[in-house]
Amino acid sequence: MSTPHASPLLITPTAREGRLPVSFTQEERLETGRHVQLVNNKIPVGLIFEGPLDVTLLERCLEILGHRHESLRLCFPVDPAGHTLAVLPDLQEPLRVVSVEDTAPDRRLDHALALLAEDAVRPFELSTGPLFRRMVVRVDEHTHVLCMTMDHVNIDALSVRTLISELFALYESLAAGREPRLPHLPVQFPDFAAWERGYLRGPVLExxxxxxxxxxxxxxxxxxxxxxxxxxxxxxxxxxxxxxxxxxxxxxxxxxxxxxxxxxxxxxxxxxxxxxxxxxxxxxxxxxxxxxxxxxxxxxxxxxxxxxxxxxxxxxxxxxxxxxxxxxxxxxxxxxxxxxxxxxxxxxxxxxxxxxxxxxxxxxxxxxxxxxxxxxxxxxxxxxxxxxxTFTQPPGLSVRRVTLPxxxxxxxxxxxxxxxxxxxxxxxxxxxxxxxxxxxxxxxxxxxxxxxxxxxxxxxxxxxxxxxxxxxxx
CATH class of the missing domain: 3.30.559.30 (Nonribosomal peptide synthetase, condensation domain)
Structure with missing residues (x-):
């Protein structure tokens, strides 16, 4: 009895050995704007935390996210044979933490946002990565601002909502001493990119x-x-x-x-x-x-x-x-x-x-x-x-999004x-x-x-x- 073929619509894991193809959207960026450094090509996500934030625990949550989602560890080596992606083993850079408590109280938040904006516009190197930066500014004992900056080549708006939701869920679980329970991920982005290459051809493409x-x-x-x-x-x-x-x-x-x-x-x-x-x-x-x-x-x-x-x-x-x-x-x-x-x-x-x-x-x-x-x-x-x-916020904290200048x-x-x-x-x-x-x-x-x-x-x-x-x- 023969094994039935998997549906071409089904995205399945692909081997990580050898060359990993980029998606068609990533290919356009790499072919025409690999070295173009526009602010528009970055996605900075600013979050203001009000309450007793445990910064060490927050860093641990961000590291878990980095290991959970390969897109946060992707880079795009220069390859004469064609565009490929690579998955870095870890996030490469630690969470950067600074304080603006020596600034006048009425100017601290603006100073914090300016520092985060300055960090957010720093160029990324697509060929080597990392393409995911994290920075926290301590405004005072009960106010912190986090910015997660990612290159758009690896992230979209719906992904941002996923990251925020999972960050809060991780923080809540770990703060309570519980094992985090996040949705199962049957595939990662490199699997999607490989599936897209195989699916979009022939009669389907036409x-x-x-x-x-x-x-x-x-x-x-x-x-x-x-x-x-x-x-x-x-x-x-x-x-x-x-x-x-x-x-x-x-x-x-x-x-x-x-x-x-x-x-x-x-x-x-x-x-x-x-x-x-x-x-x-x-x-x-x-x-x-x-x-x-x-x-x-x-x-x-x-x-x-x-x-x-x-x-x-x-x-x-x-x-x-x-x-x-x-x-x-x-x-x-x-x-x-x-x-x-x-x-x-x-x-x-x-x-x-x-x-x-x-x-x-x-x-x-x-x-x-x-x-x-x-x-x-x-x-x-x-x-x-x-x-x-729409997000379940961590207990004891009030979190809101903020736009960086x-x-x-x-x-x-x-x-x-x-x-x-x-x-x-x-x-x-x-x-x-x-x-x-x-x-x-x-x-x-x-x-x-x-x-x-x-x-x-x-x-x-x-x-x-x-x-x-x-x-x-x-």
């Missing part, structure tokens, strides 16, 4: 590529938004400017109820408001016919297999979400179109954007890792959940981010100062907020009427 070829018909894989500020930006070096507005809990409940009534999610509703706002502005730059093809840039988790649910690594992929509509489309119908665009992209997310562009032979391959000035003016859109209340390099042009928080939704609009002015950006964000309110309040309103109503026209 089927997935067929969908994306259709999506990119007439547009680039990194699509231009078509948005122009007639007044232009300001002279001088490009800066990343952030504006934000807040949607309170009552409005958030209404938006969630509206999404539920359509059988969709928050990201589809906010995405429809974003695309409607972009449509209105594209009327002035590309004309009526082209305005209704709105393509945004965003991210997909690409965790379609149960083996990857607790896996730390760079599995996510950027993607282009293209929706076609016109001014007569109702807001509720637009939400449906945006939702289907997202759903279809998720069904085809196993092929990373990097491989799509390589298969297409597109000149944008590697553009995200090169000179930011050469990037097309795309609009990036994502809805994220950074709420710490690192000088992010402006790429593309525009970014809309929705942050779901316990008390509502924060809408953030980021723009390049050399391409867009403050007045234009403020008006865009305000218009987006109004469209979201009008559209969810009156779903049968047609897209063009959202702006007619706002302007007081019949």
């Amino acid at each position: 089927r997935l590529m067929g969908y994306w070829r259709e999506q990119f018909d007439g547009i680039d894989p990194i699509p231009s938004s078509g948005l122009v500020d007639p007044a232009g930006g300001v002279e001088g070096p490009a800066r990343l400017v952030k504006l934000s507005t807040f949607i309170d809990s009552e409005r958030t409940k209404s938006i969630d109820a509206f999404a539920e009534s359509l059988g969709t999610s928050l990201i589809s509703v906010v995405g429809a408001a974003v695309k409607a706002t972009v449509w209105r502005r594209r009327l002035d730059t590309v004309g009526d016919e082209a305005a209704g093809t709105v393509a945004l840039f965003g991210s997909l988790g690409n965790r379609t297999r149960p083996e990857t649910q607790h896996l730390v690594g760079y599995l996510a992929t950027v993607a282009t979400f293209r929706t076609t509509f016109d001014g007569s489309t109702t807001f509720s119908d637009l939400v449906g179109l945006v939702g289907r665009t997202l759903w279809d992209a998720m069904r085809h997310q196993r092929i990373p954007h990097s491989l799509i562009m390589k298969e297409l032979g597109h000149p944008q391959y590697g553009a995200r890792y090169g000179d930011p000035a050469g990037m097309p003016p795309y609009l990036n859109f994502d809805v994220l959940d950074y709420a710490m209340d 690192t000088p992010e390099v402006p790429r593309g042009g525009l970014r809309v981010l929705g942050f779901r928080r316990p008390d509502g939704i924060s809408l953030e609009f980021r723009y390049r100062s050399d391409r867009y002015g403050e007045a234009w950006a403020k008006d865009f964000l305000a218009e987006l907020d109004r469209v979201l309110a009008l559209g969810t309040g009156s779903p049968a309103t047609r897209v063009h009427e959202l702006f007619d109503v706002r302007a007081g026209r019949s």
Whole structure:
């Protein structure tokens, strides 16, 4: 009796002897930006601990995480035969601990964040590693700030949530003298990379590529938004400017109820408001016919297999979400179109954007890792959940995330981010100062907020009427 073959969808452990292949996403970075040191290519995770933190125990927890997840110990040796990854035996560097207690009390936290930001932007050497740094700053007896800095080539946003959750679970268990109980990891990232190489070929590759070829018909894989500020930006070096507005809990409940009534999610509703706002502005730059093809840039988790649910690594992929509509489309119908665009992209997310562009032979391959000035003016859109209340925090400690003041390099042009928080939704609009002015950006964000309110309040309103109503026209 013959042994049945394993499903090609099943990710299984691969031998660690010999050359270990990199993922297609890692390959793009290594081919086009191995030596480019952009802040955007790093992920610093800042956590403020309030309470009696045991720093020695915290270091032990971080070491356990490092041994548990090979992605925290990966590096990429220079190999004339091709791109490979290597797994370092340990974390290489100890936890760095400093104090700012000699600083004036009202300036200590800012000083701590500045020190962590300075450490976070230090270059990584991809060929030798380590690509995972840890630093703790003691602000006072009851306040510490931890920063875990990782190179994006090894980590994605869902992995960050896993690391935070497991860090807290480890600390709680070890502080209580219990053996930690973490989810079983059937595979590690090198196993995923090897599986991806074997899976994405032949008929599977052609089927997935067929969908994306259709999506990119007439547009680039990194699509231009078509948005122009007639007044232009300001002279001088490009800066990343952030504006934000807040949607309170009552409005958030209404938006969630509206999404539920359509059988969709928050990201589809906010995405429809974003695309409607972009449509209105594209009327002035590309004309009526082209305005209704709105393509945004965003991210997909690409965790379609149960083996990857607790896996730390760079599995996510950027993607282009293209929706076609016109001014007569109702807001509720637009939400449906945006939702289907997202759903279809998720069904085809196993092929990373990097491989799509390589298969297409597109000149944008590697553009995200090169000179930011050469990037097309795309609009990036994502809805994220950074709420710490979803984590079981260590007893006796209160932990919150903090953003470090690192000088992010402006790429593309525009970014809309929705942050779901316990008390509502924060809408953030980021723009390049050399391409867009403050007045234009403020008006865009305000218009987006109004469209979201009008559209969810009156779903049968047609897209063009959202702006007619706002302007007081019949």
